[in-house]
Each structure stands twice: as structure tokens, then as C-alpha cells.
Amino acid sequence: MTYEQSRTLLVAVVGHTNTGKTSLLRTLLHDVGFGQISSRPATTRDVRAATISSQGKPLLTLFDTPGLEDGVGLYAWLEANRTSGKHHDGPERIQTLLDHPIAQSDYEQESKVLKQLLVSDAAFFVIDARDPVLPKFMDELAILQMCGKPIVPVLNHTAAEGHQAQVWTEKLARIGLHHWVAFDTVSPQEGGETQVYEQLVAVLPAARKAIKTLIAERTMEQAQRRAAAIRWLGELITDVSACQFVVQHRTDDATDAATFELQRKVVAHEQSCLRHILQIYGFRPDDARLSGLSVTSGTWQEDLFDPDTLRDFGVKAGKGIAAGGAAGASIDVMTGGFSLGAGTLIGAAAGGIWQSWQKFGQPLQYKLQGYTPLRVDDGVIEVLAKRQLALIYALQRRGHAALEPISHAELRDHFPMEAFVKLRKKARQHPQWSALPGSEFRDSPLRQQAIDAFGKAVLDSMQTG
Amino acid sequence: MVSKTPTLTLRAAVVTEIIRLREIEEGALDDQSVLAPARKQPTFTEKVTERARLLAIQTGDLEAYAHLIRAVTWVLILVCGFGILTGLGLVSSAISSDGAVQVPMALFALVGVNFIMLVIWGILFAAALRGDDVRSRGITRIFWEPLTRGAFGSGRTRAARAFLNVLQQRRADLVLFSLLSHVFWSLVALVGLFVCLVFFAFRAHGFVWETTILSETTIHNLIAFFAWLPARFGVPEPAWSDGVFSATIRETGYWLLSVITLYAVIPRLFFAALFWGIFGWQLRVLAIDLTSPGISSLRPRLEFTGHSVVDPAPDSIAAAHGRACERTFEPDVIVSLDHEPDLTSLQNDTRYWGVIDGAQTRDAFLSRLATGLECKVRMRVDSRLSPDRGSLRILSQIARVCLLQVDLTFPLDKERVSAWHEALDASQITVLENVDDI
Numbered sequence: 001m002t003y004e005q006s007r008t009l010l011v012a013v014v015g016h017t018n019t020g021k022t023s024l025l026r027t028l029l030h031d032v033g034f035g036q037i038s039s040r041p042a043t044t045r046d047v048r049a050a051t052i053s054s055q056g057k058p059l060l061t062l063f064d065t066p067g068l069e070d071g072v073g074l075y076a077w078l079e080a081n082r083t084s085g086k087h088h089d090g091p092e093r094i095q096t097l098l099d100h101p102i103a104q105s106d107y108e109q110e111s112k113v114l115k116q117l118l119v120s121d122a123a124f125f126v127i128d129a130r131d132p133v134l135p136k137f138m139d140e141l142a143i144l145q146m147c148g149k150p151i152v153p154v155l156n157h158t159a160a161e162g163h164q165a166q167v168w169t170e171k172l173a174r175i176g177l178h179h180w181v182a183f184d185t186v187s188p189q190e191g192g193e194t195q196v197y198e199q200l201v202a203v204l205p206a207a208r209k210a211i212k213t214l215i216a217e218r219t220m221e222q223a224q225r226r227a228a229a230i231r232w233l234g235e236l237i238t239d240v241s242a243c244q245f246v247v248q249h250r251t252d253d254a255t256d257a258a259t260f261e262l263q264r265k266v267v268a269h270e271q272s273c274l275r276h277i278l279q280i281y282g283f284r285p286d287d288a289r290l291s292g293l294s295v296t297s298g299t300w301q302e303d304l305f306d307p308d309t310l311r312d313f314g315v316k317a318g319k320g321i322a323a324g325g326a327a328g329a330s331i332d333v334m335t336g337g338f339s340l341g342a343g344t345l346i347g348a349a350a351g352g353i354w355q356s357w358q359k360f361g362q363p364l365q366y367k368l369q370g371y372t373p374l375r376v377d378d379g380v381i382e383v384l385a386k387r388q389l390a391l392i393y394a395l396q397r398r399g400h401a402a403l404e405p406i407s408h409a410e411l412r413d414h415f416p417m418e419a420f421v422k423l424r425k426k427a428r429q430h431p432q433w434s435a436l437p438g439s440e441f442r443d444s445p446l447r448q449q450a451i452d453a454f455g456k457a458v459l460d461s462m463q464t465g
Numbered sequence: 466m467v468s469k470t471p472t473l474t475l476r477a478a479v480v481t482e483i484i485r486l487r488e489i490e491e492g493a494l495d496d497q498s499v500l501a502p503a504r505k506q507p508t509f510t511e512k513v514t515e516r517a518r519l520l521a522i523q524t525g526d527l528e529a530y531a532h533l534i535r536a537v538t539w540v541l542i543l544v545c546g547f548g549i550l551t552g553l554g555l556v557s558s559a560i561s562s563d564g565a566v567q568v569p570m571a572l573f574a575l576v577g578v579n580f581i582m583l584v585i586w587g588i589l590f591a592a593a594l595r596g597d598d599v600r601s602r603g604i605t606r607i608f609w610e611p612l613t614r615g616a617f618g619s620g621r622t623r624a625a626r627a628f629l630n631v632l633q634q635r636r637a638d639l640v641l642f643s644l645l646s647h648v649f650w651s652l653v654a655l656v657g658l659f660v661c662l663v664f665f666a667f668r669a670h671g672f673v674w675e676t677t678i679l680s681e682t683t684i685h686n687l688i689a690f691f692a693w694l695p696a697r698f699g700v701p702e703p704a705w706s707d708g709v710f711s712a713t714i715r716e717t718g719y720w721l722l723s724v725i726t727l728y729a730v731i732p733r734l735f736f737a738a739l740f741w742g743i744f745g746w747q748l749r750v751l752a753i754d755l756t757s758p759g760i761s762s763l764r765p766r767l768e769f770t771g772h773s774v775v776d777p778a779p780d781s782i783a784a785a786h787g788r789a790c791e792r793t794f795e796p797d798v799i800v801s802l803d804h805e806p807d808l809t810s811l812q813n814d815t816r817y818w819g820v821i822d823g824a825q826t827r828d829a830f831l832s833r834l835a836t837g838l839e840c841k842v843r844m845r846v847d848s849r850l851s852p853d854r855g856s857l858r859i860l861s862q863i864a865r866v867c868l869l870q871v872d873l874t875f876p877l878d879k880e881r882v883s884a885w886h887e888a889l890d891a892s893q894i895t896v897l898e899n900v901d902d903i
Contacts, residue, residue, distance in 0.1 A: 018851035030765070034772060045778035050771065056507020063775065070855030076824035106783050109854075112776050128851075134803050135822045136855060221764070228761030235758055279762035435489075443626070445633055 008051065008058040009207050011200065012116045014144060015126035016137055017067025018043075020156040023185035024126055025050065025064050028193065030221075032282050035064050045109065047116050054217050059210045063116050066109040071140035074110050077102065078143065090146030091118060114147060122150040122204045124196070129155040129163040129182070133171045141175060150203035153180040154196060159187040179203050190397060193218060229277045229392045230458045234423065234451035235435070236273040237385050240266055241427035242434035245374040255372065262374055265436050270384055277388065281395040378424065385420055389458070396462075419457030426450045473510065473751050475631070476530065481517040482627035483526045485759040490623075494520050496766075503767055510753050512767040513760055529624040536621075537628070541645075548649040552656025564670040566661075568710070569679075571721060572691060575657040579650050579729045583736075586646055593639050634754070637747040644744050647737035654729035658722065665718040672703075672710045672717045681706075695723040785857050787864025787894040794868065796843035800830060802856055806847060807874065827859050831866065840867045843897065848873040848881055852888040860894050870897040 013021045022035040022044055029050050035043075044066050051061045068074075078093055081100075094114050097103055103111035117123055125144060131137070144151060153172050158165050165182055172180050181199045183192045194215050201211045243266070247258045278284070393414070427433050427450070435441040488494055496503075499519035506512040521527040555578065559571035632638035664670060674684060684705065692702030700723040703712035710717045755761060799811065800818045811817040821827050834842070842863060846856070863869050871889055873896060876882045889896050 016851070017853050030768070032765075045782070046774050047776035049773050049775050053507075066778075067853070069853035070858060072823050072827070072855050073858060079824075108779055109782060116776065131850060132804055132806075134850075136803060139823070224755050224761065225764070228756035228758070231756055231761070232758055276758065276762050279765065282765035443630075448633075 009060045009122075009204075009210050010063070010120040011060060012063045012065055012113070012120040012123045012149075013126060014065050014113050014117060014123050015067060015154075016071070016128070016131075016140060017069045019067065019126045019128040019131075020185045021067065021126045022064055024124065024154060024156065024183070025062055027183075027185050027188065028052075028062060028196070030282055032284060047112055052214060054213050059214050063120060065113040065116055068110055068113060068140045068143075070107065070110065071136045071138075071143060074107050075139035075143055077107070078146070091148045094118060094143075094146050110143075114143070117144060117147040117149055120149060121207065122152065122200060123147075124200075125151050125153045127153055127155050127168055129158045129165040129168055130160050132164055133167050138171070138175070141177070145175070151177060152196070152199045152203055153177050155180060155182045156185050158182040159184040187397065225280050226392070226396060226459070226462070227455065228280050229395070230455045231451065232273050232276050232280070233385065233388050233392065233458070234454045236270065236388060237381060237420065237423055237454070238427040238433055238447060238451055239269060239435045239439075240376050240381055240384060241424040242431055243376060243436045243439055244431040244434070245438075247372040247374060255374070258374055262376065265438065266376055266380075266384075269436055270388070273388060274391065277391060277395065283395065375428070381424055382420070386415055389415060393462075414461050416454070416457040416461045419454045423450055423454040473514065473753065475748055475751060477514040477518065478631045478634075478751050478753060479533075479624070479627050480521045480527065480530055481514050481753055481760075482630050483530065483624050484517040484520050484524075485757065486623050486627055486630075487524065487526065489759045494524070496520060499523075500766065509755065509764060509768060513753055513755075513763055516763070516767065525620065526624065529620040532621055533624040533628055536625075544645055544649055545652060548652030549656050551649075552653040553660065555653065556657040556660040560664060560670075564668060566664075566670055566672050566721070568672050568674045568717075568721065569684075569687075571661070572687075572724065575654060575661075575725050576691070576728045579654055579733065582646075582650060583732065586643065590639070590643060593636070631751070634751070635747055637744065640740055640744045640747060644737060644740035647733050647740055651730065651733040651737050654725060654733055658725045658730055661722060661725065665722070670718075671714065672721070674705060674710070691724045691728065692720065694727045695720055698723065698727070782854070785854070785861035785892055787861040787869065787892055790864075790868040790870070790895050793897075794841050794870065796870070797838075797841045799843045799845065801845040801847075802859065803847065803850060805845065821859060827862070831862060834863065834866050842867050842869045843872055844869060845872045845874050846885065847875055848885050849875050849877060851881065852885050857888055857892045857894070860889070861892055864892075864894050870895045872897045 013025055015021050026032055026034045029052065031050070034050060035048060044064055046066070048064045049061050050064075051058045053059060074097075078097060081096065082093070083096060095118075097107070098111055098115055098118075123144065125141065127137070141151075153168075155163075155165050155168060157163060169180055172178070179199045179202045181192075181195050182189075183196050189195075197211045197215050197218075201208050243262070245258050245262045247254050427447075430447065432440055432442040433444075433447045435443075484494070496516060499516050502519065503512045503516035506515045518527070521530070555574035556571070559567050559574050561567065629638065632641055674688075679687075688702060688705055692700075696702060700720050701712075701716065703710050703717045703720045705711065712720075753760060755764075796816060798818050799814060799816045801811075801820045803820070803822050805811065805820050818830065818833070819826070821830055834840075844860060844863065846860075850856075860869065860871060871885075871894055873882055873885055886896060
């Protein structure tokens, strides 16, 4: 069966048992719910298909297959059952096996893999690069090569200590497999997915068009996911910075109660942001892999206002709530209207006066009435921003297999402090920008512009990093 | 980042925005019943808009959108009506009850005011293009403030906010209000022109230029300024001296009509047509911001690939079985499975046979066992490798002809060791109790 551009490209994901085939599929499909993953062997026992489409048109179908477990025995059987005249006809030899009763008994699982590979256009052969190159693995490869399909070896777990990728690539070259790709499903490198697909094009040039479309779509989706997550972060910083609670009776009890209430709302808002970011990256809140990032059941393990959490990020902030923090004021230029007439100008002036009242008059009114505005400390907002950004970094470079937290040093280097401070200050000036429950939230283009500017700075720092 | 979809209508964009705002404010809606039809759409944008449309039917937001469109239509009608009234008011200020047309007042009311407003619009438009916060103020605020502050109930308020949010994309709000402004002033100028035309055609009238503070030279210069453009179209400058036009009434009338047309009506109509075109283009390239909160998180649910089992799992998998024996004995022979990472420690042990790493070595070792010289075997297995049926088959084959104990070496990974124990127990193969086990 020769691949033609008019139909869906069929690729089987094959390999020894427990090497991460389903993990690779989850990563390529961006679907954490695909198949079952376990550290035990033989978790996948059926052949399962999932299709990736573009603009409603199916481009690529990936087949998850059971692990090969007895390459030694199967290779020996194939050698023992050579038919004269068909020594060099690999697919014919595989078909002989599939027609034999042993394909339904001892080698039932291996036969499933081979049957699928025969009707596929190519295969990803997943290798656990932590394993040494053993003869049984080479037997498996030899059997797969008999199917006459292009094979792309995918070296998994290359981020693990003591991996043997170098030895593997040398061995692969000796059997004519030069188009391998290192792709760690636990901690994939930036652009790793593209590299996997590019190697597929290298062994199956006819699939270039479909794969290029897929790569372009994936790249766009990745950029969209990143932008969306950063947008949430910008919204969170804005909401918390702008938020202002007014204590009507200036007693310790009232202030403590309001402080507690504000803390509770900020924490709830942060958790909501966390859940949305996880959703964007296709992670379920209860995903066990998030425990490495201090996230359990969709919530941060460490309370934002816990002094230990703040200390971890090098911040000293007491209760994390400051009383009497007045909004930073800036004079708005009254810009007038859109020349529909004198009424417009009057309206514009009224708008300007209203804004000026919000900035100058309201704090003054609070002071005269004995009210105390409460605001979240700068340090707390910094911690909040940093740990969400650390999460985004970790999710950004993860596979759908596991997560590795970003180090404090790495985060420090990539945190756009200047843009963060600018957004925080700007939000402080506009209490109505806070979407925290209980606030009189009003979105505005200026608010979106401020968030967009912050998002751009984060993206820039990501790209330079 | 926005994604362009040619089929996206204003209605789809606004309804999607309404649902987005609703879900942000009130939490995610239960969309189980609409997911299936939404997933059938070809692109992610279409999936999102279809989901929003179906949800909007359930929540009544589609009705809120219809109300909004009616409200916007009424606003447009009011603006037009106000424009007509303004035109009538301005032109009447230039015509006395005795039929005398005050030319300077006519020029100021029908051309001058229009021109000043055009300049103000130009300045504000340029400022807005530079990114100033103009567009959130002024007339947009007058129009939208009541709508967005809950004056019409939460559903309709949300629809209004959604409409404004969609318009703010690619600054369509700026274009729309520019369009409104130009339409308004076009109407003012057209009404002025029409009233003057009718008045000049059917009423006795005269033209005067009465002023107390402008000098004669200034008036001459003003007339020359306004006469320059009509002269390009063959309308001559009317002669004037001592507050009275000495040209014929008809010539002065034509001149005044041409001034209003060329300096007020045509520029405004030009801008109105231009912004109409731009606004139409903006509607055609309308897009959903796929990165916006509330939309971005939908991707995993809407882009769900769907899986299908093409070859089901068997009821059972053929398993090899060995023969259990005592756990502690001194072996006659030691052998490694697959490989031996610690060969140096075994080199001097005469009991060490070597590595079984394929069919040939397996057969060779089984042949040796068949001699019956050795009947106690210790198999060294690297527990870092994953257990597999092939290994278990070899171990079972050996266990069936001799006493076999498996020594799980390198017990570094607890889960792997446990997996080996489980697999060996299932195959009835004895595992050597290792003091180094974790």
C-alpha cells in the first residue's frame, strides 16, 4: 500500500513493552485521556486509533499498539520457518506468520503489531534510551523491518540520567536507521514534536504536504496556548493588584475579618486561574503528574499567604495585606469625544470628571468617612505571578507524560520584572479593573492594552530564554 | 492572537462573546448536550461558535442579542433624526424671517461647524490610532456606559458589553463611531443644502454679509477662500462690497450652494463612504480571539480526537509457567539474562556460564542443562529492565528442567522490582531473597 496525498496518513507507534508508546501518542495528540499509562509492562493490549485533523480534514491517524515482548522467540520462529524463494520478501514472511496458528497463541500480541504495521504507511519505533542496546531489541527491529515500512526510531527518556542514546544511535545506523529522533515524553524539548514529524517526512517524502500542514497547525496551537495562559496570568495580576476592599469600621476585628476575606478571595481567584491554565494545556486538575509542581487536586499545595511560601520566593510580606494603601493617582487627560457635536464634548468632560473623582475623590471620601481600603501586598502579587509563570513554563515544555518543575534560578532569569511592575502599578490605579468577586468590575480597552503589554513582555522573555 | 475564519458573522462573534462573558462571570455552563454537534464543525473557531450558539439558545442569550440589535438600530435612527434636526436648526439660523440670507452665518453654520468637527475628529482619530485611550471615552462612553453598567438588566448588559468587545477587535469601534460621525454630519450638510436649494428656488430672498468686527479685507479674503474650489468647477466668485453682494442673486445662490456642496457635503460623504467600506471589511474579517480567557480552555474539550479500538485486546495472553522451588540454595551454575552489567565480579567465579541473550545462547544453555550435570541455577536478571513475556518464557523453560532462582540485580527502581516480582510469581518462578532489595 503506497501512501497518496489524497488519503489519511497511517502511522503505527510500535516498540518494546513499557517504553512509552502511549505517552508519545498522548503528547502527539495533545490528549491526556488517550489510552492507559502505567509503569507496568503490557498495559496496552489492543490496537487503538486516533486521528488528527486539520480544517475538518483527517490528516494523520496514529495507532497505539501493544508492546513487543518476545522478539527473541519470534525472530527464531521466523528464521526457522523461512520459505524457499521468499527469503528476501519480508512482508511475505510476516504474512506467513500471521496465517499460522501461533499468531493467535504465543505471539498474539506481536502479531497485532505486525498486522497493523503492514497496513500502515510508517512506524514510530519507541525506544527507552535508558535501556542498553540488547539483542532482543535488535531482533524486534529486524522483525519490524520485515514489514517493509519506513521506521522512525524515537528515543524516549533522553532527559534521564545515564541514558544510552549515543549507543542506540550508533547501533541504529548500523542497521540502516539514520532518521532517529530524540523525544523525551517526560520532558520534551522545545520544538520536539516538530522534529518527530520532520523525521517522518524524511523517511516518507510523499507525506510532506500533510505533515507540513500538521506542523504549521501544531505550531500555531502551541503559540495560542502559550498566549492564552499568559493572558490568564495577566488577568490574575491585574485583578489582584486592582482589588481594593473597604473596611467600614476601623477596628482590629473588622480589619482582621476583611483581611481574611480578601485573602480567601485572592486564593480562590488564583486557584481558578490555575485550573484554567491547566485546562488550556489539557491537564485534568487531579492529574498526579502535577504533584511535582506542588499542585494537588487542581489547587496549590502551599497557601499563597503562608509565610513559608513567601519566603521560598524571597518575599517578606507579613499577612500579605496592606491597610490604607491608596491608589496611585495619575491625571487623566480629558480627550473629548468624537465630534458628534457639543453634547459629545460635554459627555466626554463628564466622563473625565467621573474618572478623576474615582482617583482623587474616592480616596478622600474614604478618609473623611473613616473607611480603610485594604490591598494585597506587592510581594504577594509577585509570588502569585511567579508561581503561575513557573507553572506555565513547566507545562509549556512538558509532554503529556510527566512534569518537571522549573528551578527558582531559571524563573528569576525569565521573570519580566519591569513589565510586571508596570502592570501592577497601572492596575493599582484602577480599582474597577478587578474581577475579584465583590469588586465592581469593568473591563476596558486600556485594561486589555495593559494586559497585552505584559503578555508581550513575557513572550519576549520566553523567546530570549 | 486571532484566527481568521471567513464564515464568521457579527452575530456569531457577538453570541460567542456573550457566552464567554457569561462563563467567566458565572462559571462554566453545562455543555454536555452541545459538545457533540460542536465537535462536528471543521475548525476550532467554528466549534467554538457553534457551541456558543447552542448554549445561547438554552440561556436565552440569543434573544438578548436580538434586543441589542434592535437597540442599536434605534440608536442609529435617533442619530439620523438628530442629524436632520441639527441641519434644520443650523440652516434656519442663517435665514432671516424677511428672506435675507446671512452669508457669513450660513458659511459658519453649514461649512464652518462641519469643518471644525472634522478637524476635531481628525485629531482624535489620529490620537486613537497612536494607541491613546480615546476610544474608551467620549462618545463611546456616552453610548455604552448605560448599557454596560447594567441599566438594561444583566442579560442585555452582557450582550451590550459583548457587542462592544467584538467591535473593539481591530478597532472596529473606532471605525464605527467615525462612520456614525460622518453620517451625522453628512445629514446635517445635506439637510442644509436641501433647505437652501428649496428656499432659493421658491422664496424671494437676498444675500447679505453683515458684520461689525470683520474688516472689509478679511471678508474679501474669506470670500476668496471659499470661492477658490467652486471656481475650479466653473462657479465664479461673487462680487461683494459694503455688506451687499453686487453679483446677481442667482450667481450668489449658485456659489453658496456650491460652497456647501464642495466644502461640507462631499468631504463628509467621502469619509462616510470610506468608513462604510472599512467597517464592511472589518465585519468580513471578524475573528474570534482564541487566546482569550474562556475560549482558550475549550480546545481540549472541543478538539477531542476520539479513539477507536481497531483490534481489541484478547481475553487472555499466553503465559509461560515454570516450577517453583526453594528460595535459598547454593547454585551449581550462574547465568545472566539479556546482559551482565557487573561482569568483573563474576569473571573469577567458575560457576558462571555467561549471558543468555538470544535463541542460540538459550538453546545452548538448555542443552547443557539436559546433560543433568547441573540442576541448581541462579539467573541474574537486571531489574532495571522491564519484565516481558520473552524473558519469562526463557526463565520458565529453564525452571521446568532444573531448580531455578532468579536474582534481581540492580534493585534501584521500586516499581520495576515490584513488577518483576509480580510477573515471576505469576509464572511460578522463584525469586532469590536479596538482602539488597529495596
